[in-house]
Amino acid sequence: MEPIISARQLEVDFDGFKAIRGLDFTLHPGELRFLIGPNGAGKTTLLDVLCGKVKPSKGRVLFKGYTDLARHQEHQIAQLGIGRKFQAPSIFVTLTVQENLLLAMRQQRGLLSTLVAKTTAEQRSKLHDYLEMIGLTSKQKEKAGALSHGEKQWLEIGMLLIHEPELLLLDEPAAGMTDSETEKTGELLHRISDRQTVVVVEHDMEFVRRFAKTVTVMHEGMVLREGSMQEVQRDERVAEVYLGRRVERHD
Numbered sequence: 001m002e003p004i005i006s007a008r009q010l011e012v013d014f015d016g017f018k019a020i021r022g023l024d025f026t027l028h029p030g031e032l033r034f035l036i037g038p039n040g041a042g043k044t045t046l047l048d049v050l051c052g053k054v055k056p057s058k059g060r061v062l063f064k065g066y067t068d069l070a071r072h073q074e075h076q077i078a079q080l081g082i083g084r085k086f087q088a089p090s091i092f093v094t095l096t097v098q099e100n101l102l103l104a105m106r107q108q109r110g111l112l113s114t115l116v117a118k119t120t121a122e123q124r125s126k127l128h129d130y131l132e133m134i135g136l137t138s139k140q141k142e143k144a145g146a147l148s149h150g151e152k153q154w155l156e157i158g159m160l161l162i163h164e165p166e167l168l169l170l171d172e173p174a175a176g177m178t179d180s181e182t183e184k185t186g187e188l189l190h191r192i193s194d195r196q197t198v199v200v201v202e203h204d205m206e207f208v209r210r211f212a213k214t215v216t217v218m219h220e221g222m223v224l225r226e227g228s229m230q231e232v233q234r235d236e237r238v239a240e241v242y243l244g245r246r247v248e249r250h251d
């Protein structure tokens with residue numbers, strides 16, 4: 001299967017400081033990949049490269065085998081089918097949940113026309129599906145500003161999903177959530193990965209343990225280890241850099 005992302009010898013240079021140094025990273029369609037690693041490992045920078053916010057100084061990053069992302073601007077990359085969610089929600093708090101989703105659905109048109117335009121049967125059905133998916137059907141008529149923190153995050157994820165991106169990039173999607181919201185977010189990620197490819201930067205190891213299929217551990221701008229959470233946890237180098245200590249050996 002053709003990888004959806006294939007990065008080779010990637011390098012990102014911030015005024016002489018290499019945040020990414022010679023990184024190789026491959027992602028296949030339908031994966032739910034968690035990126036972990038200590039602070040400053042380069043996780044966010046990698047997402048920034050994938051969405052076009054940051055340009056690599058060296059190397060190549062191909063989308064679906066042929067599109068070189070380094071040659072495209074952020075808005076073009078969004079149109080190609082890569083959606084990025086940042087930590088702070090950017091929903092319209094005075095609009096209802098439903099209106100926010102409709103707005104996202106018709107974003108290509110002007111703001112005024114998007115609100116007054118009639119919804120087609122197809123759009124209504126799409127709206128219904130995405131409300132179900134993000135678990136906000138019963139809240140669709142509520143103002144987005146009245147939602148809980150977790151619900152706001154799900155709404156924003158819904159607003160990204162409605163564009164049907166092939167690849168979704170999420171930065172700490174469960175940060176600040178209650179235990180029950182965190183659980184629902186993990187389940188949502190699994191539902192999304194049934195249809196789309198998802199990359200999640202995450203610090204909450206409990207969340208990663210519970211929901212990750214494959215984990216990529218980054219360290220100093222490179223990939224240190226890749227595998228299941230069990231494999232990664234057993235790796236001595238990971239324990240050393242990630243937990244900042246040497247694993248005691250008893251042999």
Ligand SMILES: Nc1ncnc2c1ncn2[C@@H]1O[C@H](COP(=O)(O)OP(=O)(O)OP(=O)(O)O)[C@@H](O)[C@H]1O
Pocket residue numbers: 014017018019037038039040041042043044045046
């Ligand atoms: N715009 C920038 N200019 C200069 N240095 C930067 C810039 N962005 C990131 N860095 C540096 O690059 C390194 C990698 O940062 P990055 O945010 O990608 O790490 P991270 O793994 O996401 O860390 P964290 O888990 O703390 O968010 C850090 O040392 C950071 O200070």
